[in-house]
Amino acid sequence: MRAVIEIDHVTKRFGDFVAVNDATFEIGEGEFFSMLGPSGCGKTTTLRMIAGFEQPTQGAIRLEGVDVSRVPPYKRNVNTVFQQYALFPHMSVWDNVAFGPRSRKVPKVETARRVDELLEVVRLTEFAKRRPAQLSGGQQQRVALARALVNFPKALLLDEPLGALDLKLRQVMQFELKRIQREVGITFIYVTHDQEEALTMSDRIAVMNAGDVEQIGTPTSIYDAPETVFVAGFIGQANLWPGRVVNRDGAHAVVVAAGAELLAECRTFDARPSADVTLMVRPERVMVSLDEPAAELSRMRATVRDLTFQGPLVRLTMATPAEEPVVANVGHDADLPLLRPGDPVWVSWSRDAACVLPPADVPLTAAELIEEG
């Protein structure tokens, strides 16, 4: 995969505040690449540096091999879909889309052909003469998309483009964005704080936290093999217990955590015996039963604390005898009687469901385990 954009040891400081700390990664041609993280993690600053609105304090940004770190935005062949769209309110939809080609002095006939074509791609042909204010949020979103794509940029930068839309429309637009990206084959760099959105749409995700790139990988690898406690907690839900390795055999380890000896896999973190670690188990991998589970499973006794009905599944919040919280998402086929808070149960999971992570920087709290992301 050829790199369209290279972020090379880029640091951005605003005064004393480090917004982006020594980021290095590449984005390939035709890739749908997401930068994911909580607000203030540096994802938008990174995007603005690629667009040219901010300049890196240190490091270089290369566009197709050429260092553009000091090139102004209007001389860079990348385009942005802004968070609130930033459509020109005094121009029709058609003129908004034609703005880029006209700036670059594309011949009139060619401009008209491209604008009409892009309005067709985003299905807004019959709205061409309207002003942005006369359109719905979803339609404005598509104008912003057409206005950027009409320039055939090397990369399209999207800054939380669906943030202003309601849930239903957001899901429709996620699908639309993927369709359009396949249709035009342009690299998309997508900034979001919504982990579900990133998992659904991306080829690769960079998870960012407090200015650092914590992990880059495909949605599956980030979900199944997080490298840090932050990534495990931010993407999806996770049971995270502090623990200690007592035995290590190849990829397998035995970890003492939550008051029990548990089997786990070392996928991303090479933990030596007696090392402090964090043990992660996704709630959907936790099985809940009344009878004692089979011996080859990791298992613990637990007491039910709370049940939450969530439609397709029930979330069970439990506590181990050592008062460590355990969360399980249980489907309706789990064949459980009606449980009540205080009921004793067994929780268990197979070895491949548990993953050994580095110790957490800060002590874990129960609240983090229930974090929705």
Next chain:
Amino acid sequence: MARNEQTGIRAARWYVPYLLLLPGIAWLGAFFIVPMASMFQTSLDGGLGNYSTVIADNSEVIRRTFVFAATATLTCIAIGYPLAYFIATRGGRYKNVLLALVVLPFFVTYLVRTLAWKVLLFDGGPVVGILQDVGILGPDEGLLNTDIGVIGALTYNFLPFMVLPIYVSLEKIDRRLLEAGSDLYASPFRAFRKVTLPLSLPGVFAGTLLTFIPIAGDFVNADLLGSDQQTMIGNIIERNFGQEFFRPELSALSFMLMAVILVAVLVYARLLGTEEIA
């Protein structure tokens, strides 16, 4: 309307909003509409001929009035727009201080400000001296009793009414629109021409109304700084006011002034494109 039996909430009566208009309507009716009607009636004393007479008698003054007003207004835009632009975009935390400085001279009364110009512009004064030294004015030329002197003072006196509305419209422009322009390959100049300028036109329009209309009716500047050669319509009306004999003519002159301004404003609004004024 009846009280709702269950809730006890009474529906608003339809005429309540109109009650709020009442004081304004009464005031305007008593002190604007009635005097205007009476003035219009006076202007017709002796027939429509009053209009052709005052226009014929004062054609030079009428032409000069609108040339002065237009020139001063354009100068206000030429000076006021860059000033407002600077304050809005580069003012930073000094924005309010800079705006206060624009308005500060207006804490001094209009008459004193205009008289101060007389002190500045007199022959042998500092301004004339410097302009003579650099050769803009000849050795025998001055600024008092010239068109430039009067237009300069009119510009000065009405400048804040141009600066403030333009500032407000520039300040309102979403910075991200300029980023979007830059992102879409527009150079800073093109971004200004295609985004900033059209979006600030409502401010220019409001500023023009606030300067052109009072300047066209002004008499103080021409009176204090000009001679017979700078007389404006306002001076004619002011000089002859109270002399019974001229009443129909003066009324006709006033109405004509109003009509021309109205037409000028409508033409201007059309030219600027009312559609742009969102």
